[in-house]
Amino acid sequence: MKQSAHKAILMGALALLGLAASQPSPFGARLEAAVRSGGEPYAQVLSAQDQAQRLCTQHRSQIPGALLPQFLQEQKALIRYPRGGMLLGEWQNGEKVFTDPKRGNCYACHQGDPKQLAYGTMGPSLTNYGARGQSEAVVRYTYEKIYNAWAYVPCSLMYRGGVHGLFTPEETADLVAFLVDPSSPINRR
């Protein structure tokens, strides 16, 4: 009898704790209501934020030093590689993915093929990227940066295209080839 009363109190306390943990702050609740008023499709995407997006939001895209090692490690763990481990694909297909606004959309921010004049300037120019060579280190860095930019620069504007499935691991390897292959238009003189 006494034991079951204890148990009930304990359960009640746990329920309260759980509730407190899952209850957003008053501001959080107000924000959630505002987002819902934007309509179901909008609310769904905003409430589907992953942990990394939440941290970048909370810290205004400046992750505190103490959280950096874990952040980078978790992002690195999200990188998938092509079957067979070949990180260098075909530049011709890479160019398509690079250009396609629904996939890479890389010209939004980067200069690439010097013939393409409608390029953005928010990212560094990638024209003549191949000057870096094709060493294993260059290829691996390029692959991982493209697949998950946040594994190198947390909360960067450059998005995690591979993580979000905008392109597959194989297509990521094609993008790498578009950047480093000497016969790619990015590197042709």
Add this chain to the structure above:
Amino acid sequence: MPKSMPLTLLLAATASLFALSQQEKPLDPFEEAMKQRQQYLQTFGILPGDLFAAQGEELFHAKRGPKGKSLEGCDFGLGAGKLEGAYARLPRYFPDTGKVEDLETRIVSCMERIQGFKPEEIKRDEVVALTTFVASKSTKAKIAVRPQHPAELAMYNLGRELWYTRAGPRDMSCAICHDNYAGKRVRLSPVMSPKEGLGSEWPAYRFEEDRMYTFENRIQFCYTSVGIPAPAFYSEPQIALTTYILAEASKAGHSFQELPFFTR
């Protein structure tokens, strides 16, 4: 609508004008817009945005809706029917609806309360024309959005949070481009921060799209171009972001452009 016929014809005719002006090397976007604007003026003697404003003016004064009233009784914050400079102080809190409203939302609430329209009867095209007309009365006005009422401050805070929210398949937020990379370009379009006067050019006629874009249209365009479904018209994310952006532009001392503006 008697005025919509010549408007459609005129807009159709401009498509060929646009095609003619396409060149191999892209111009500076501002220069290009100015050039296009000149061509419209020389060819037609009037800018497309001014046609929308004229359409809005006609709608504003017409007795319409189940109650057969004009919108002259609509208070945009400075008193019923007072339009000069009203847009420059929106969004703001309205005691009659108990809500913070931007211009577009205010027009809708007046169409409902004064003219008796049901929400589903309100046509977006009419709201756009009315918005263009009322905003034209704040041409070159100093932007003066200064949240003071608790509801305005709450809306500003919500807008600021949304501004920084990273979300969607492209990990985007407003801030990551418009603050961190202000002054750069996305493709050929210049990216501005609120401090640099982001928001001062809407509503505008976008010649590339051949359409009027209000502030809410522009926010929707931003969201969809980064892969996030746009928040609905007249919803709180729209009003919150508008409040935040224009309050920041106000702090930096910016004025509106010639409204309706003409842009890429």
